[in-house]
Amino acid sequence: MLLAFSVAPFGTGRVDGSVRDAVAGAVREVRVSGLPTRTTSMFAELEGSWGEVSDVVKRATEAVQPFGSRVSLVVKADTARL
Incomplete structure (x- = not known):
């Protein structure tokens, strides 16, 4: 299957509203997965x-x-049989 997702926190308590550190943690999990991946600014x-x-x-x-x-x-997924 091919799956695209984005994840972000709300209520960070940061004055600047930045979610940079949180998203970096999520991207780390994607990269260490060992699966074929692609990371863009949106998904x-x-x-x-x-x-x-x-x-x-x-x-x-x-x-x-x-x-x-x-x-x-x-989350958006394509579950086509190959």
Whole structure:
């Protein structure tokens, strides 16, 4: 499957509203996954099985959680049989 997602915290408490550190933690999880990936300014894309990609999304979301009171997660997936 091919999955694209974005994740960001809300309620960071930062005066500048920056989510840079939180997003860096999520990107780290994507890069260490070992799956084929592509990271853009809007989404991280992963390619793998349901289990593999959902595990990475979960870890990336968990990496962002300490940075805010809430987390926004947007997911788009292509599950075509190959």
